[in-house]
Amino acid sequence: MIDLYTLTQPQLDDLFASWDEPRFRARQVWEWLYDKRAASFDEMTNLPRELRQRLKAETTLGSLEIAAEQSSTDGTVKRLYRLPDGQMIESVLMPYDDDRRTACISTQAGCAMGCVFCATGQMGFARHLTPDEIFEQAMRFARDLEAEGERLSNVVLMGMGEPFHNYDATIAAVRRLMEDLGIGARHITVSTVGLVPMIRRFADEGLQVKLAISLHAATDVERSALLPVNRRYPLNELMEACRYYVEKTGRRVTFEWTAIQGQNDTPEQAHALGKLLKGLLCHVNIIPLNPTGGYAYGPSGAERVNRFVAILGEYRIPATVRVRRGIDINAGCGQLKAEVLRRQRRLKEAEPGG
Ligand code: SAH
Ligand code: SF4
Numbered sequence: 001m002i003d004l005y006t007l008t009q010p011q012l013d014d015l016f017a018s019w020d021e022p023r024f025r026a027r028q029v030w031e032w033l034y035d036k037r038a039a040s041f042d043e044m045t046n047l048p049r050e051l052r053q054r055l056k057a058e059t060t061l062g063s064l065e066i067a068a069e070q071s072s073t074d075g076t077v078k079r080l081y082r083l084p085d086g087q088m089i090e091s092v093l094m095p096y097d098d099d100r101r102t103a104c105i106s107t108q109a110g111c112a113m114g115c116v117f118c119a120t121g122q123m124g125f126a127r128h129l130t131p132d133e134i135f136e137q138a139m140r141f142a143r144d145l146e147a148e149g150e151r152l153s154n155v156v157l158m159g160m161g162e163p164f165h166n167y168d169a170t171i172a173a174v175r176r177l178m179e180d181l182g183i184g185a186r187h188i189t190v191s192t193v194g195l196v197p198m199i200r201r202f203a204d205e206g207l208q209v210k211l212a213i214s215l216h217a218a219t220d221v222e223r224s225a226l227l228p229v230n231r232r233y234p235l236n237e238l239m240e241a242c243r244y245y246v247e248k249t250g251r252r253v254t255f256e257w258t259a260i261q262g263q264n265d266t267p268e269q270a271h272a273l274g275k276l277l278k279g280l281l282c283h284v285n286i287i288p289l290n291p292t293g294g295y296a297y298g299p300s301g302a303e304r305v306n307r308f309v310a311i312l313g314e315y316r317i318p319a320t321v322r323v324r325r326g327i328d329i330n331a332g333c334g335q336l337k338a339e340v341l342r343r344q345r346r347l348k349e350a351e352p353g354g
Helices: 009-018 023-035 049-058 119-123 131-147 163-179 196-204 220-226 235-249 267-277 302-314 335-350
Strands: 065-071 077-082 088-095 101-104 108-110 125-128 154-157 188-192 210-214 253-259 282-288 319-321
Touching: 009 023, 065 335, 077 131, 077 335, 088 131, 088 335, 101 131, 119 335, 125 163, 131 163, 154 163, 163 188, 163 196, 188 196, 196 210, 196 235, 210 235, 235 253, 253 302, 267 282, 267 302, 282 302, 302 319
Parallel strands: 101 154, 154 188, 188 210, 210 253, 253 282, 282 319
Antiparallel strands: 065 077, 077 088, 088 101, 108 125
16 A cells, blocks of 8 residues: 655656556645645545545555544643554644644654653653654644644644654654645744754754754753753753854744752752853743653642742743643653553453463
């Protein structure tokens, strides 16, 4: 079976030529795929029946199989996909009050970075995703939204995995999001744990895509305890790469700060962060921790977060406190997969003789 989503437009033309179909048919199908975002061949009503039959018999629209799905009361949809080799990855769709529809997609099955509070980090690394596997996650939400008369507007590469550990596939997927799905570069965000050489490479890429850095602590001892990668790329090197990015692109950097009660929400950390970022074109996003099974701490309370933001204000550093979306459906990175695996284990244990 040929997955049509993996073909470039010239490749689709070639396939149709090999079927002795005129080129305009290939163009019609391309339109059904990416402009009309059809979810089935039956929708492609301007194609002859025989052609639709052949497409059904020999091709597919994607290769990700939905293994589990949960919808939250706030409208967030969380999906677990099974890949052809059995690996599982997560994607999340987040509708906001305005017209934004944001897909949060994965770049790896698992993650090698081992951040202590992250459900994906706790699982370890399985494999890199291909550009097609990264792209299809956004494509599938785009297609579902289209059926409801809505349009996917934003994509964040903040699901499972470290995008810059799978750099080339990530950039290839980002280019397809722009070219095939028509998502503006400024509506795409790549989030990294801080792989310094790749931040520099990304700065040189000439893309208008947004960059987010998962900072979470402003001193090396604290950051290394949360994010082991900090031992390899300490804060001074990370900040130098961020300054290079800002100089090179003229774009601001977003710093992500997962607020953990009693850990990184102290006035000391706030002052250290203020000093670290002072004068840099940036923004801080504070997101209370989503508790995970493998990490004992909880989210910071509102009072501590507010004090933290107030201290950053003293350094003129803009900060926004984000709400945790889909908290009732394990919508933190890697959490649905962890939940499904736990359930499978329980089922297995419950089996007679198991
Ligand atoms: N690997 C990349 C992108 C995926 S993680 C990165 O680390 O940036 C996306 C964001 O979710 C990161 O900022 C990460 O630190 C954060 N995150 C991971 N686990 C979390 C949790 N349990 N609660 C809140 N945020 C979490
Ligand atoms: Fe990997 Fe990001 Fe999770 Fe760290 S926070 S383990 S880099 S997915």
